[in-house]
Amino acid sequence: MANPAVRLASIALHLQSTGAGRSGGAGHSFDVSPRPELNQPMADIIRERKNASFDINLMQTFLDGGKDYTRAKEIAYQIIRRDPILLFDGGNDYDLTRPEAREKSMAQVRRFVEIYHSLKNPIQQKAFEVALSSYSESFGMRLYVHHMLFRNSIKMFASEEQKKRTTWVKDIDDFSVLGCFAMTELGHSSSLRDLEATATFDPATDSFILHSPTLTSTKWWIGMSGQAATHTVFLAQTIIKGKHCGLNWFMVPLRDRHTGRLFPGVTCGDIGAKAGRHGLDNGWIQLTQVRIPRDNMLMRWSQIDREGNITEPPNQALVYATLIAERLCTVDGTNNLCGQALTIATRYSCARRQGTSNQQIMDYQTHYVNLMPGVAGMYVLSLVDRCLWAYWDRMEELSRTNTDEYLQYLNDIHCVAAGTKASITWWGSEILERCRRAMGGHGFSAYSGIPSIIGDWGVFTTGGGDNFPLAQQTARYVLNCVNRSMQGKPNFGSAEYLKDIKVILEFNVCPADSVAAWLDLAILQKLFASLTVKLAMRIGQHLAPVAKKGQEKVEAVWNEHQLDVLRLSHLHTIHYLISLFTSSVSSLPSEYSSLKPILTKVGLTWALDMAVRDLDLMLEEEFVSAAQAQNLRVARNGICKELRNDVVPLMDAFGRPDFLLKSPLGRYDGDIYNAYFDTVTRAPDCYGPANYWSTEVEPLLTRVRP
Amino acid sequence: MANPAVRLASIALHLQSTGAGRSGGAGHSFDVSPRPELNQPMADIIRERKNASFDINLMQTFLDGGKDYTRAKEIAYQIIRRDPILLFDGGNDYDLTRPEAREKSMAQVRRFVEIYHSLKNPIQQKAFEVALSSYSESFGMRLYVHHMLFRNSIKMFASEEQKKRTTWVKDIDDFSVLGCFAMTELGHSSSLRDLEATATFDPATDSFILHSPTLTSTKWWIGMSGQAATHTVFLAQTIIKGKHCGLNWFMVPLRDRHTGRLFPGVTCGDIGAKAGRHGLDNGWIQLTQVRIPRDNMLMRWSQIDREGNITEPPNQALVYATLIAERLCTVDGTNNLCGQALTIATRYSCARRQGTSNQQIMDYQTHYVNLMPGVAGMYVLSLVDRCLWAYWDRMEELSRTNTDEYLQYLNDIHCVAAGTKASITWWGSEILERCRRAMGGHGFSAYSGIPSIIGDWGVFTTGGGDNFPLAQQTARYVLNCVNRSMQGKPNFGSAEYLKDIKVILEFNVCPADSVAAWLDLAILQKLFASLTVKLAMRIGQHLAPVAKKGQEKVEAVWNEHQLDVLRLSHLHTIHYLISLFTSSVSSLPSEYSSLKPILTKVGLTWALDMAVRDLDLMLEEEFVSAAQAQNLRVARNGICKELRNDVVPLMDAFGRPDFLLKSPLGRYDGDIYNAYFDTVTRAPDCYGPANYWSTEVEPLLTRVRP
Numbered sequence A, B: 001m002a003n004p005a006v007r008l009a010s011i012a013l014h015l016q017s018t019g020a021g022r023s024g025g026a027g028h029s030f031d032v033s034p035r036p037e038l039n040q041p042m043a044d045i046i047r048e049r050k051n052a053s054f055d056i057n058l059m060q061t062f063l064d065g066g067k068d069y070t071r072a073k074e075i076a077y078q079i080i081r082r083d084p085i086l087l088f089d090g091g092n093d094y095d096l097t098r099p100e101a102r103e104k105s106m107a108q109v110r111r112f113v114e115i116y117h118s119l120k121n122p123i124q125q126k127a128f129e130v131a132l133s134s135y136s137e138s139f140g141m142r143l144y145v146h147h148m149l150f151r152n153s154i155k156m157f158a159s160e161e162q163k164k165r166t167t168w169v170k171d172i173d174d175f176s177v178l179g180c181f182a183m184t185e186l187g188h189s190s191s192l193r194d195l196e197a198t199a200t201f202d203p204a205t206d207s208f209i210l211h212s213p214t215l216t217s218t219k220w221w222i223g224m225s226g227q228a229a230t231h232t233v234f235l236a237q238t239i240i241k242g243k244h245c246g247l248n249w250f251m252v253p254l255r256d257r258h259t260g261r262l263f264p265g266v267t268c269g270d271i272g273a274k275a276g277r278h279g280l281d282n283g284w285i286q287l288t289q290v291r292i293p294r295d296n297m298l299m300r301w302s303q304i305d306r307e308g309n310i311t312e313p314p315n316q317a318l319v320y321a322t323l324i325a326e327r328l329c330t331v332d333g334t335n336n337l338c339g340q341a342l343t344i345a346t347r348y349s350c351a352r353r354q355g356t357s358n359q360q361i362m363d364y365q366t367h368y369v370n371l372m373p374g375v376a377g378m379y380v381l382s383l384v385d386r387c388l389w390a391y392w393d394r395m396e397e398l399s400r401t402n403t404d405e406y407l408q409y410l411n412d413i414h415c416v417a418a419g420t421k422a423s424i425t426w427w428g429s430e431i432l433e434r435c436r437r438a439m440g441g442h443g444f445s446a447y448s449g450i451p452s453i454i455g456d457w458g459v460f461t462t463g464g465g466d467n468f469p470l471a472q473q474t475a476r477y478v479l480n481c482v483n484r485s486m487q488g489k490p491n492f493g494s495a496e497y498l499k500d501i502k503v504i505l506e507f508n509v510c511p512a513d514s515v516a517a518w519l520d521l522a523i524l525q526k527l528f529a530s531l532t533v534k535l536a537m538r539i540g541q542h543l544a545p546v547a548k549k550g551q552e553k554v555e556a557v558w559n560e561h562q563l564d565v566l567r568l569s570h571l572h573t574i575h576y577l578i579s580l581f582t583s584s585v586s587s588l589p590s591e592y593s594s595l596k597p598i599l600t601k602v603g604l605t606w607a608l609d610m611a612v613r614d615l616d617l618m619l620e621e622e623f624v625s626a627a628q629a630q631n632l633r634v635a636r637n638g639i640c641k642e643l644r645n646d647v648v649p650l651m652d653a654f655g656r657p658d659f660l661l662k663s664p665l666g667r668y669d670g671d672i673y674n675a676y677f678d679t680v681t682r683a684p685d686c687y688g689p690a691n692y693w694s695t696e697v698e699p700l701l702t703r704v705r706p
Ligand SMILES: Cc1cc2nc3c(=O)[nH]c(=O)nc-3n(C[C@H](O)[C@H](O)[C@H](O)COP(=O)(O)OP(=O)(O)OC[C@H]3O[C@@H](n4cnc5c(N)ncnc54)[C@H](O)[C@@H]3O)c2cc1C
Pocket: A352, A353, A354, A355, A356, A361, A364, A366, A437, A438, A439, A440, A441, A442, A444, B145, B181, B182, B183, B184, B187, B188, B189, B190, B191, B220, B221, B222, B223, B282, B459, B462, B463, B464, B465, B466, B467, B468, B469, B472
């Protein structure tokens, strides 16, 4: 090889050349001259579609789970697009004030209920609900709080007898009440044991007295409690005969349905300005000696009789089981918000040209390596989401038919939901930031659509359980499972693979000996299994010496290795998600078999990128050599570059119409500049003079100098 | 060693234990009962201060560069705190609408100018300007655009003769004009050669005709052009006798100072909703055949005479030299915004308790390892900032006294500014996200202060030059410098260290053989030097084979290694920043010598964290062994834990008063819950019933079911 200095010298000249002044780009004519039929950004986007390596329509059908749903989705979009109450005036909600946004999303709820009940076909109803939730995040959250949190609490925590006796479920389904879910307090949340609100049983009147004793016990963040909710389920420390008897849920009326006035003893307020979800009235609740009938305690798992005798729940975790579903929802939530952002950012990046040779910015390595794993991830999440809900449905059935087995799997699904939520939502934050960066300055414009997605997103990493504690719960579970496997005991669900722990332990040097060898999901899956077990062992070795020295010591050591602990949760989770994805693809219905190559490529792209993120660990564990590490990077970069050729088709297949994206820069037809300029000029106050000119500007410019 | 399975088994029990229901937390009483004098969060914060390992006041004096400035800062804060025009009504700007925010920041400018001119002491004037810019980001940006972009352009690009003949500079200093800086176009920005706006010389009338020929040529994002600016400097392709003669700057009047009406041929509009900086009227400008005198071209580096003969600038880069200062400003900008966020997040994390033993959340490893490098970084940036501006001042002098030397260093300072801007602002985004996450749900509340900081921040990674192209320019420079060094040629400024390239190349195995050995800034500095050179060689080897095959081939290979290229810029930059920091600390004035230990610790914390981020590369380059890598992590985690004991004092020393932080959760005294609750209840519309109850809620709840 030649001397590196000489090599560098010879390239220096090329790198220095700056090129002469070229004539300015393709440009867009003004409206005054006839607009060219196809200008550059549009032509670029058309070409991207023409080059698709797969059938976009077939993919859409596959993602929708069949043609019926695709059709229902299209109708749903039409309904929204044509309804002035559902539609955002001006095409987006970026210029709404907070009161306007709160009112608009409530108007959408009201209109939604009217239309929903007029649609008799359940598929159409579902498609409509999904479409509107995706169009208006704040509407979606209102509905989510009412349905997923409030209704599910009743369904899961009220006894059969209570459900029969009351009209609770019917009223919820009818929207003759609006409910919320009051768990979090100003002072505590992740550590539920420290909640302060109390429910004291009063045998004299057969009722509970609910009370918020301190400022920190104020229920906080409670969605819809700020302005709209008439009822809440309320989590409180149950006190019977002066004794704390654990946490229970209570049904509490908040507001008069006619006047909206608060009932005596109830204080609620709106939580004010937030990073996003401006249309949702998060709020706070203080109860001052509010009396409710004993029967308003939800009694499925724990019962209190007329005399104040309590039956404890078989497992305290049952009290939080609604949270499992809530966390599973973040998979679809990530797909929805990140999917929108990725559609916008990738279309823009194919329409935008910039740089020395005025190329599509999508062709920069930084662009495709940053964005393609996100695009691929949307597919992984779509497939995995189905598997996770199938798991949940099995659990719902078990809860009715086989409580023992239900309890056995409860731990696993809890940890699947917690770990997946943590890994996926942290990853999602990164993807959104990449989308923002991919758009340069225009990503800072609200009209790009990205800032509002990022704003709405902000809650995902903490709401429904903060990721830090959640990932630790999953890690704790994994440690126990590894341990069980070492003792030859069985594991369930996501941890079943640990039955082969001996084989896993033997897989301690990576066999991938070339770039091509890395292109193998099976190897990547094994890799994550191996890293999981290795890291569990490493953490175990640190904990072992203090194991018998008491809770405090164990916790101190645990805390010293918290970063590793989080990683353990992540490795286990990624292993599980890869395995779900792999089995989904291998059991693809035959009508979709032509999609197998692209789906496999997509899975590989995502998994390789995940692997690159753990390269330091692999190298530290001497699981890969330096050369293998470099090959892994080359494999990841290479597959991203290949997949980039399908980027527009891949995001097209999710079938999001322009009006849903609310982004002129993410337009289907690529006509970004005209649409962007139109949006900006139609926004309020575009043209001056500013109303403050005569009061603030002129006096400044013309003042007499002292 | 015992069998890992057994170890795991024995810890499992401890991990599973959930503890019995404890009585709820420290709690806060309501106003109705007397408020305990010292409740837990306040007591915690007091203790944090008491444990300071250094003299907080002395540190503040040091950071302020002397007692005079500290005093002037305090006065400046008083001025703001007491002035109803400067102060945000209600204590923050989170509830302002866009028109209100735009008006408020302009009112602040007007009031600022009045007060500024009344302060005769230049230190007091500077302190006032800095304090108000820090209090109101949008005010700061208005001033920045007028002073740093507009005024600096005149100063740097107008000829001495022009400056004498016109009242430009005086008018700017007097605020009898308000100026903006129009470079970016809707279609192009990073690639300035592709700008489309034209300035065509008309010899008949001795004037230029400025024109925006297409929609994409619209000047875009231009700060203050939306509503307030009366003038702009305008970058355009100069056309003389039909020939493109490069880019030049032109002085163009936009609006009538009395009426605010646009001059004929000028179209400007406001850019509308953005991710942040709501008080700044970013806008767009289209010129339609606007005629200005020939003399309005800024003629320092390039001249055009009456006959249209042009003198070319000695270096085209001179035309963008204002951008260097703009980029250097991001160091202080990062310190300001990230510093505020870190103050809030760390104080909150010391006042907040959560978890199994209800501990201060600051004590979680995830907390201190995530936040302490940020805290440390604020110190590194403070010290480094001074060095960078000293460099800039030397350059300003050279530009007047020694053009040759000026041009020699111009490349280096350009690359220092570009690389630093890229590395520091990408890092800053991460720090802000960590601050948000550290605050759990409350980080989503606007009143935490974090969302608005993140919103304002959004532009840093792209404004003033997008980080992706900037970092590549620095990398290109580094490659050339490495090359020059290999040939025995000298390098300047940040690249001077490459003169020892032989020694650097020999330092290819890390000598740190224990955790303690890593605690050494000299080793870390060498490490970054070595990684820089190694990576430059690696990239060079890829480029060499195509070096003679033309620009296109070189670019293709460059693009295949773009991720490495960005990293090269980063490694070189971090090396430079560490070296600046080290020399600052070693030349500490004697009155501050007692601060040396804490400053050294701070530098180490930051540098070790930076090193951990490149662990994969070090392992791949076989620069460290697996054991060394693990030691490095342990060293980083350990020093973060140590430094955590000084976290509150360290952020205190920056002397930011509560009103500046606008965050009840970041209060100096730790009384977070009372203040937070007060803020929320004082915000508009806290208490209901909502104005939409009778139109949207009641009709929904009471409607007749079909
Ligand atoms: C709030 C705000 C205020 C501003 N104020 C002003 C102002 O007062 N005056 C003014 O003139 N301008 C101003 N700007 C414009 C700013 O300078 C530009 O946004 C910035 O230069 C980036 O250019 P762009 O937005 O055109 O992005 P582009 O250059 O189009 O970049 C888009 C994407 O492509 C990528 N890309 C481009 N080239 C390359 C490459 N070579 N390699 C890899 N990736 C590449 C970028 O990284 C980015 O991700 C402002 C912008 C904002 C957001």
